Amino acid sequence: MRKHHFNSLVFNALCSQCETDSVIIHQRMIDLPEVGKTLRINSYCENCHVNSSEFVPFHDKKNSVFKFLINDKLDLNAKVIKSQDCTFRIPELGVELEPGPESQAEIINVEGVLSNITLALDYEYGSNKLSNDIARIRKGKKKVTLVLDDPMGVSRVIPRKS
Ligand SMILES: [Zn+2]
Structure with missing residues (x-):
């Protein structure tokens, strides 16, 4: 089925995994704070259920490094725009979370990023001092810097309005 509605486009494509014509691609233009016009592309294969999500910004792609200080609990609610290619670092802990093949573009919050880092650390090392x-x-109860390193130049933290 094809649907068209304002600002949004849906079409079918071939799946690179199962090679059937079962992928539904949904493109939508969004306006990300401080980034501007960005194409959000979601693909989902109805046959093998592979899905992906990415941000394609309209500005020239340039690596960006964004630093956000996590001071207190309220900072955990700050919104995080994360591209599919973003690497997260916490220099104070020597922790780095690189984008895997499953990495998706998404808008989450700082708490969600910390949760992902915890999951990755637990998976790799089991429960340990870092977790x-x-x-x-x-x-x-601990202040650290969250660094977002992104070759797409999209990823950043949007601080809460005070
Ligand atoms: Zn497929």
Whole structure:
């Protein structure tokens, strides 16, 4: 089925995984704060259920490094725009979370990023001192810097309005 509505386009495509004509691509123009006009592309294969989501900004792609200080619990609610290619770092802990093949473009919050980092660390090392440190950050008891390194130049934290 094809649908067209304002500002949004849906079409079918071939799946690179299962090679059937079962992928539904949904493109939508969105306006990201501080980034501007960006194409959001969601693809979903109805046959093998592979899905992906990406941001394609209209500005020239240029690597951006964005730093956000997590001071207290309220900062955990700050909105995070994350492209599919974003690497997260917490220099104070020596932690780095690189984008895997499953990495998706999404809008989450700082808490969600910390949760993803915890999951990745637990998966790789089991529960350890680093996950304890991150648990303290998530309780607002440890101040650290969250660094977003993005070759797409999209990823950033939008601080809460005071
Ligand atoms: Zn497929």
